[in-house]
Amino acid sequence: MLLRILIFMIVIMGIGAHTDDAFRQAQPTERPFQPVNLPTATPAPQVCPELENPYPQHTVVADINYLAHTVWVQQRIRYANTTGESLTQLVFNIEANRWQNVFFLNRVADNFDDLLYTLNNKRLVVDLMDPLPPNCVTNILLEFQIQVPLIGLEVYSPKGYLGYTDRQMNLGHWLPTVAPYQNGEWVTRPPVLVGEQEILEIADWVVMLNLVEPPPNLVVAAPGQITQISPTSWRYEHHASREFSLSLSDQFVLHQAEDEHGVQVEVYCFNTPELQPAGEHALDVATQSLSVYSDLFGQYPYERLVVVQGDFPDGMEFSGIVYVGDAWFTRWDGTPTSYLTLITAHEVSHQWWYARVGNDAAFHPWLDEALATYSEYVYLEEYYPDLRDWWWAFRVDVYEPEGAVNSTVYEFSSAREYINAVYLRGVRMLHELRQDLGTQAFFQLLADYAFNQADRIASPDDFWHNFTPEQLELTAVTRSRYLRPETNN
Numbered sequence: 266m267l268l269r270i271l272i273f274m275i276v277i278m279g280i281g282a283h284t285d286d287a288f289r290q291a292q293p294t295e296r297p298f299q300p301v302n303l304p305t306a307t308p309a310p311q312v313c314p315e316l317e318n319p320y321p322q323h324t325v326v327a328d329i330n331y332l333a334h335t336v337w338v339q340q341r342i343r344y345a346n347t348t349g350e351s352l353t354q355l356v357f358n359i360e361a362n363r364w365q366n367v368f369f370l371n372r373v374a375d376n377f378d379d380l381l382y383t384l385n386n387k388r389l390v391v392d393l394m395d396p397l398p399p400n401c402v403t404n405i406l407l408e409f410q411i412q413v414p415l416i417g418l419e420v421y422s423p424k425g426y427l428g429y430t431d432r433q434m435n436l437g438h439w440l441p442t443v444a445p446y447q448n449g450e451w452v453t454r455p456p457v458l459v460g461e462q463e464i465l466e467i468a469d470w471v472v473m474l475n476l477v478e479p480p481p482n483l484v485v486a487a488p489g490q491i492t493q494i495s496p497t498s499w500r501y502e503h504h505a506s507r508e509f510s511l512s513l514s515d516q517f518v519l520h521q522a523e524d525e526h527g528v529q530v531e532v533y534c535f536n537t538p539e540l541q542p543a544g545e546h547a548l549d550v551a552t553q554s555l556s557v558y559s560d561l562f563g564q565y566p567y568e569r570l571v572v573v574q575g576d577f578p579d580g581m582e583f584s585g586i587v588y589v590g591d592a593w594f595t596r597w598d599g600t601p602t603s604y605l606t607l608i609t610a611h612e613v614s615h616q617w618w619y620a621r622v623g624n625d626a627a628f629h630p631w632l633d634e635a636l637a638t639y640s641e642y643v644y645l646e647e648y649y650p651d652l653r654d655w656w657w658a659f660r661v662d663v664y665e666p667e668g669a670v671n672s673t674v675y676e677f678s679s680a681r682e683y684i685n686a687v688y689l690r691g692v693r694m695l696h697e698l699r700q701d702l703g704t705q706a707f708f709q710l711l712a713d714y715a716f717n718q719a720d721r722i723a724s725p726d727d728f729w730h731n732f733t734p735e736q737l738e739l740t741a742v743t744r745s746r747y748l749r750p751e752t753n754n
């Protein structure tokens with residue numbers, strides 16, 4: 266507890282003023298619903314208002330057929346051109362289209378007309394009818410179907426955040442996002458099986474979910490503010506979020522509690538009786554870790570945090586919702602020395618290192634993964650300080666990790682090699698930085714980084730920029746030991 270009180274005071278004083286085809290083959294089905302009718306009168310499709318909110322505004326209507334594993338989607342995107350340049354195209358990243366026979370695009374339109382486009386793997390390039398001047402806004406409509414794939418096996422299985430089993434449907438990275446525009450380029454990172462390749466701007470999401478002929482007891486686990494519209498439809502508002510993700514099951518049991526700051530924490534696990542103690546443990550860890558990280562890294566931005574027992578390995582982070590793998594629940598032995606403890610804390614910390622502070626998950630994965638893994642240790646320091654040595658031995662040292670912390674995901678042939686370099690040597694680097702600087706200064710740097718880069722896509726330069734020249738000097742040996750010297754990022 267001492268660590269957190271100490272650091273909390275520092276934070277208050279410091280910033281308190283404020284293509285793979287393993288998935289089953291599928292074909293699109295007939296759409297059972299009426300398509301959107303576009304208006305035929307004025308106003309002009311592009312407007313140039315005062316840009317109160319420059320983030321993309323997504324308005325989504327999704328008809329989900331859980332038993333047929335299909336989702337029909339109409340997604341409207343209000344895009345404000347903050348690039349400073351006149352744009353003739355808009356580019357979207359569509360993670361779902363990295364898989365064959367999953368994403369079926371029916372239509373792209375603006376307020377008036379169907380638009381020409383090319384869709385190549387993850388990248389959708391839309392030709393605008395007229396150039397979009399700086400500071401002007403346009404609206405794009407995407408109509409598409411998702412044929413949710415069966416969760417794959419072996420190396421494909423960690424991608425089960427978009428997939429179904431006989432007891433769960435997961436919709437993660439199912440909706441297109443506007444590609445970031447950096448240095449005159451729309452950024453799309455090629456998909457590979459090791460690590461993640463998303464690069465996501467903050468956006469606002471309003472999502473209407475309609476359940477089509479749902480089975481009894483179907484439960485939706487989704488983040489944001491919820492309004493029930495009918496017995497089978499809900500409206501979710503999720504602001505300042507990098508995506509909108511959800512999970513459905515007809516076998517969910519909900520465990521819930523409030524953290525110290527009044528955030529509602531919800532754990533959805535499967536309904537077999539022997540799993541419920543694990544569900545309670547995950548709830549304890551999620552609630553405690555959310556409080557610790559809020560004190561150390563800054564306020565959690567949402568009213569709710571959703572944790573889902575995912576029917577796929579390991580875990581996965583999204584904004585306001587995270588997955589913790591099924592095996593960590595079923596193998597839990599009733600003690601804190603478990604992956605259920607570590608992965609729950611890890612995924613919760615991604616609410617800061619991924620969701621609040623974004624990063625390029627393909628080129629700079631250490632920025633979120635090293636910090637999330639080190640956050641496991643920070644959680645144990647607070648609640649289970651006797652387990653600190655166990656954590657280093659169990660989580661890190663046994664793997665004898667090698668490799669540059671600042672590697673990209675494209676440099677590894679296996680997840681193990683990737684985790685060893687980026688996560689595990691990453692936590693060793695962070696711990697040595699802490700020893701170089703002292704605990705107070707180290708956590709102040711993390712809090713400053715989280716504050717300064719909130720709602721942005723941070724680069725390694727943004728991380729190191731918080732260090733004073735003296736702190737860079739103090740950490741020079743550590744940095745050179747862990748970071749590839751030619752880039753030093």
Ligand SMILES: [Zn+2]
Binds near residue numbers: 582611615633634637
């Ligand atoms: Zn992670």
